[in-house]
Amino acid sequence: EDQVTQSPEALRLQEGESSSLNCSYTVSGLRGLFWYRQDPGKGPEFLFTLYSAGEEKEKERLKATLTKKESFLHITAPKPEDSATYLCAVQAYGAGSYQLTFGKGTKLSVIP
Amino acid sequence: DAGVIQSPRHEVTEMGQEVTLRCKPISGHDYLFWYRQTMMRGLELLIYFNNNVPIDDSGMPEDRFSAKMPNASFSTLKIQPSEPRDSAVYFCASRQGANTGELFFGEGSRLTVL
Numbered sequence: 485e486d487q488v489t490q491s492p493e494a495l496r497l498q499e500g501e502s503s504s505l506n507c508s509y510t511v512s513g514l515r516g517l518f519w520y521r522q523d524p525g526k527g528p529e530f531l532f533t534l535y536s537a538g539e540e541k542e543k544e545r546l547k548a549t550l551t552k553k554e555s556f557l558h559i560t561a562p563k564p565e566d567s568a569t570y571l572c573a574v575q576a577y578g579a580g581s582y583q584l585t586f587g588k589g590t591k592l593s594v595i596p
Numbered sequence: 597d598a599g600v601i602q603s604p605r606h607e608v609t610e611m612g613q614e615v616t617l618r619c620k621p622i623s624g625h626d627y628l629f630w631y632r633q634t635m636m637r638g639l640e641l642l643i644y645f646n647n648n649v650p651i652d653d654s655g656m657p658e659d660r661f662s663a664k665m666p667n668a669s670f671s672t673l674k675i676q677p678s679e680p681r682d683s684a685v686y687f688c689a690s691r692q693g694a695n696t697g698e699l700f701f702g703e704g705s706r707l708t709v710l
Contacts, residue, residue: 515697516697518697518698525703525704526703526704527600527687527689527701527702527703527704528639528687528699528701529701530697530698530699530700533696533697533698571638571639573697575697583629583641583644583652584641584697584699585641586638586639587638588637588638589638
């Protein structure tokens with residue numbers, strides 16, 4: 485069974501204080517790893533796709549990286565508008581490969 | 597495109613009542629997913645459709661839950677009878693093609709069963 489564990493559950497940062505969110509995964513064969521952002525009262529919004537170890541993707545203050553066992557979402561000099569819950573999901577090869585398994589998320593709060 | 601549209605946004609009902617949640621996916625998307633989100637369990641996949649055909653309903657908690665997709669632009673998730681433990685936010689998502697993890701989510705339907 486595919487498993488996704490995110491840590492920490494919650495993170496409070498001062499504006500400008502860089503940090504990283506972790507996503508550890510167990511999957512039989514990784515087809516892709518995905519990061520989503522979810523604002524309160526909204527549905528998750530797609531951020532990045534990573535396919536292979538060593539791959540990196542960037543978008544504004546966010547950078548996602550991937551190893552064979554985990555992914556990191558690095559946040560550089562965050563701003564209050566970066567406050568949200570960040571979700572990690574994996575897609576595996578084989579039966580059920582058309583669906584995503586999500587972690588429970590990390591709730592990020594950026595304090596001005 | 598208006599995105600994935602879900603209704604109602606909020607539903608409060610009493611135990612034993614029937615609940616119907618509705619979803620209009622993005623035009624042209626051939627996959628539709630129903631997820632449930634709670635604090636305890638996070639996002640759980642309930643069922644998904646490909647070209648209006650249910651492919652995997654193994655996530656549906658029990659027979660009280662049913663889902664249909666009569667055409668490419670409409671899907672329903674029904675709970676009958678509803679129970680307090682069904683209280684959650686239900687999301688519909690759609691995507692185009694199998695080889696992508698980019699799902700487009702609706703804003704969700706928050707269900708409270710008293």
